[in-house]
Amino acid sequence: MPFSKLGLSDPILKAIAEQGYQTPTPIQYKAIPVVLSGKNVIAAAQTGTGKTASFVLPILHKCQDYSPIRPKRIRALILTPTRELAIQVEANIALYSKYMNLNSMAMYGGIDSAPQKERLIEGVDILVATPGRLLDMYTSRALHFDELEVLVLDEADRMLDMGFIADINKIVERLPEERQNLLFSATLSKEVRMLARTAIEKAVEIIIKPDDIAIPKIDQLLLTVDKDTKSALLSFLITEEEWDQALIFIETKRGAAKLVSQLEKRGIKAEAFHSGRSQTVRAQLLEDFKSGELKFMVATGIAARGIDINGLTRVVNYDLPDEAADYVHRIGRTGRAGAIGEAISFVSRDDFRNLCAIEHHLGEFIDRKEVPGFEPRLEIPASDVSYAPKKPNQSRGRNAPKKGSKRRS
Numbered sequence: 001m002p003f004s005k006l007g008l009s010d011p012i013l014k015a016i017a018e019q020g021y022q023t024p025t026p027i028q029y030k031a032i033p034v035v036l037s038g039k040n041v042i043a044a045a046q047t048g049t050g051k052t053a054s055f056v057l058p059i060l061h062k063c064q065d066y067s068p069i070r071p072k073r074i075r076a077l078i079l080t081p082t083r084e085l086a087i088q089v090e091a092n093i094a095l096y097s098k099y100m101n102l103n104s105m106a107m108y109g110g111i112d113s114a115p116q117k118e119r120l121i122e123g124v125d126i127l128v129a130t131p132g133r134l135l136d137m138y139t140s141r142a143l144h145f146d147e148l149e150v151l152v153l154d155e156a157d158r159m160l161d162m163g164f165i166a167d168i169n170k171i172v173e174r175l176p177e178e179r180q181n182l183l184f185s186a187t188l189s190k191e192v193r194m195l196a197r198t199a200i201e202k203a204v205e206i207i208i209k210p211d212d213i214a215i216p217k218i219d220q221l222l223l224t225v226d227k228d229t230k231s232a233l234l235s236f237l238i239t240e241e242e243w244d245q246a247l248i249f250i251e252t253k254r255g256a257a258k259l260v261s262q263l264e265k266r267g268i269k270a271e272a273f274h275s276g277r278s279q280t281v282r283a284q285l286l287e288d289f290k291s292g293e294l295k296f297m298v299a300t301g302i303a304a305r306g307i308d309i310n311g312l313t314r315v316v317n318y319d320l321p322d323e324a325a326d327y328v329h330r331i332g333r334t335g336r337a338g339a340i341g342e343a344i345s346f347v348s349r350d351d352f353r354n355l356c357a358i359e360h361h362l363g364e365f366i367d368r369k370e371v372p373g374f375e376p377r378l379e380i381p382a383s384d385v386s387y388a389p390k391k392p393n394q395s396r397g398r399n400a401p402k403k404g405s406k407r408r409s
């Protein structure tokens with residue numbers, strides 16, 4: 001079933017198509033129509049099943065019909081057990097609401113609450129929060145729940161394991177009675193069902209078994225390397241790891257031509273794909289690449305934006321893209337349902353800002369490695385996920401927390 005059959009509006013469909021999502025996952029096609037119909041849902045679905053989009057997409061759709069949010073009010077509340085999950089869910093909201101005029105925010109403890117209070121003053125359509133900080137804000141009258149329409153308890157089992165039950169109950173008691181409730185949990189244990197009984201009346205139950213998971217698995221990896229040894233590293237990996245095929249993204253046309261000749265000097269046949277080549281040549285290159293005749297294609301991000309090649313085993317970001325959303329789109333080209341795709345990004349000191357923006361956008365850190373013999377001389381500093389890119393984001397909804405965690409390790 002395609003996404004277009006689920007009843008979601010065009011701006012949402014456009015944003016998910018940009019993410020490279022082709023078909024809804026089982027939790028998505030089961031939950032989205034039910035959430036759109038206004039019913040309560042209790043779902044057993046683990047992380048990795050696409051559960052976030054299964055509640056975020058219909059909530060976004062519903063938000064379109066509401067009048068503008070008033071100061072200190074929120075429309076939808078998503079409770080998460082950890083700040084990392086709050087950041088990640090909010091990053092997803094920002095991605096999916098890219099073409100909508102909505103506003104979202106991740107709110108969690110451990111950091112100064114003043115900037116969060118300030119953001120609440122203008123009203124927030126979708127608030128993703130950890131329970132403790134939310135209660136503090138409510139108690140200090142920094143927000144009111146009277147316009148709340150939807151409550152989501154995400155990873156409910158983890159919230160219970162972490163001892164949030166009293167806080168959750170306090171929050172639920174203060175919400176308007178008339179509201180929609182959605183609960184997501186890896187398992188529907190006795191405790192989770194008890195929580196569901198107190199917070200949620202009459203719910204549709206959806207259970208996703210681990211074998212129902214249909215999201216292609218994409219292994220993401222950062223290889224730290226100096227700028228001037230990137231081409232040698234690429235040749236080394238192609239030869240040593242006996243790569244069958246790769247789509248290699250690079251910043252400029254000149255860079256693409258140079259890399260192709262550097263690879264050829266090392267006996268690797270590659271072709272450059274960019275706007276400087278004629279339409280006929282580009283069409284032929286694409287055909288050869290799809291058939292497997294051409295193994296290595298070096299493409300500029302702009303030229304490659306419109307091309308439709310999915311299910312690749314490997315993409316390489318020779319240069320990291322300027323736009324974090326492009327990173328997600330590029331890696332979305334790899335992996336088919338059930339298969340494993342690999343997205344390798346070369347990162348040198350020059351790519352640091354782009355890396356911060358990408359990890360901020362993803363709400364998580366990508367694994368870093370060095371290849372022996374190619375260790376960078378110029379250190380690439382620890383990334384900071386709270387980094388906010390300078391360029392204004394199209395969506396009003398992007399919230400960059402002022403302070404954030406530093407890269408672990």
Ligand code: AMP
Pocket residue numbers: 020021022023024025028046047048049050051052053215216
């Ligand atoms: P989640 O279970 O929400 O943590 O999602 C796991 C991963 O699946 C995230 O990286 C999403 O971007 C990705 N994802 C969600 N829905 C789809 C879909 N329909 N097709 C492909 N990937 C998806």
